Amino acid sequence: MYTQGLDIPAGDRAVPVADGARPEELRFQARIDADDKIEPRDWMPEGYRKTLVRQISQHAHSEYVGMLPEGNWITRAPSLRRKAVLLSKVQDEAGHALYLYSAAETLGTSRAEMNDQLLTGRAKYSSIFNYPTPTWADVGAIGWLVDGAAIMNQIPLCRCSYGPYARAMVRICREESFHQRQGFELMLALSRGTAEQKAMAQAALDRWWWPSLMMFGPNDANSPHSAQSTRWGIKRVSNDELRQKFVDVTVPQADYLGLKVPDPDLKWNKATGHYEFGAIDWSEFEQVIRGNGPCNVQRMAARRKAHDDGAWVREAAAAHAAKKRAALAEAAE
Numbered sequence: 001m002y003t004q005g006l007d008i009p010a011g012d013r014a015v016p017v018a019d020g021a022r023p024e025e026l027r028f029q030a031r032i033d034a035d036d037k038i039e040p041r042d043w044m045p046e047g048y049r050k051t052l053v054r055q056i057s058q059h060a061h062s063e064y065v066g067m068l069p070e071g072n073w074i075t076r077a078p079s080l081r082r083k084a085v086l087l088s089k090v091q092d093e094a095g096h097a098l099y100l101y102s103a104a105e106t107l108g109t110s111r112a113e114m115n116d117q118l119l120t121g122r123a124k125y126s127s128i129f130n131y132p133t134p135t136w137a138d139v140g141a142i143g144w145l146v147d148g149a150a151i152m153n154q155i156p157l158c159r160c161s162y163g164p165y166a167r168a169m170v171r172i173c174r175e176e177s178f179h180q181r182q183g184f185e186l187m188l189a190l191s192r193g194t195a196e197q198k199a200m201a202q203a204a205l206d207r208w209w210w211p212s213l214m215m216f217g218p219n220d221a222n223s224p225h226s227a228q229s230t231r232w233g234i235k236r237v238s239n240d241e242l243r244q245k246f247v248d249v250t251v252p253q254a255d256y257l258g259l260k261v262p263d264p265d266l267k268w269n270k271a272t273g274h275y276e277f278g279a280i281d282w283s284e285f286e287q288v289i290r291g292n293g294p295c296n297v298q299r300m301a302a303r304r305k306a307h308d309d310g311a312w313v314r315e316a317a318a319a320h321a322a323k324k325r326a327a328l329a330e331a332a333e
């Protein structure tokens with residue numbers, strides 16, 4: 001259902017560049033407006049490069065840190081089938097991080113530098129991964145809601161102007177679509193189970209609903225990067241439009257599950273053909289992205305530990321590469 005959006009043609013988003021733009025900037029913007037893909041060796045404004053490195057690396061960090069909340073349940077999955085599914089889903093997230101780090105590296109920033117930015121708190125990752133997963137139902141809620149929200153945001157990124165990012169997103173979206181379905185199927189099993197299981201599914205929906213809406217970022221009026229990113233064809237659909245699409249698709253799914261979306265102001269507006277929903281608590285979002293969410297400290301501690309524990313692997317790989325280089329040089333003499 002979600003990946004059908006991959007085929008939507010680009011909309012009309014031509015916005016004039018600033019007066020006094022240099023000829024190469026005008027040529028660059030003309031290529032963007034003509035829906036040409038920008039490739040790593042092409043000329044690009046420094047701001048475009050910087051914006052992409054910021055967004056793609058933050059996206060990669062989100063996939064990477066995003067393994068932790070669900071990874072927490074791999075050893076406690078309730079059956080062999082659930083364990084195998086969860087294990088491969090979490091491995092997929094690691095793969096997404098790798099595609100994205102590779103895409104960002106084509107812009108001239110090394111993976112080591114991006115990793116350093118994450119570990120020293122200079123780079124963000126998605127707010128959503130700073131929430132806890134106290135029950136098995138949280139694993140279902142993440143697949144259903146978090147992967148569902150992620151796909152909504154990522155489908156338009158498949159048409160983004162930077163070739164390596166757009167191509168990485170196509171594959172990621174296909175996998176996310178499967179992730180969303182497995183989460184929904186897990187929620188369906190719980191909501192058709194015992195009263196206790198259904199209550200567990202409802203409690204997980206209560207915990208993840210509002211943070212999922214925050215994933216799309218600030219309202220358009222408070223989004224400092226949106227105008228320029230739209231002009232550059234990085235952003236194709238605004239934060240608010242994507243959030244609305246997500247609500248419109250997800251509320252009927254909650255109805256099907258027999259669960260209640262925790263929003264007393266939620267109502268269908270027949271005239272607009274959309275759901276109206278209540279106010280988002282942006283102060284909570286601000287707190288989470290400033291490092292004060294429920295699990296920020298824990299998540300970063302886990303990532304730092306993984307980095308430190310992996311030091312011997314990096315050293316061994318470097319020693320092996322040096323040995324290979326030396327052998328090649330010797331053979332060439």
Ligand code: BYC
Nearest residue numbers: 059062063066093125126127150214215217223224225226
């Ligand atoms: N969390 O001007 P705005 C997954 C920041 S993982 C934290 O609207 P922009 C998965 C924003 O960075 C997939 N920060 O910015 C993995 C900016 O701060 P800086 C996650 C946020 O970039 C495992 C400031 O707020 N998806 O699927 O135009 C298991 C102003 O915002 C957030 C992505 O990463 C947030 N939620 O638009 C399961 C999508 N929102 O950088 C699933 C890729 C905003 O100036 N990213 N900020 O310090 C994007 O599409 C865009 O960057 C955003 C924000 C729509 C998120």
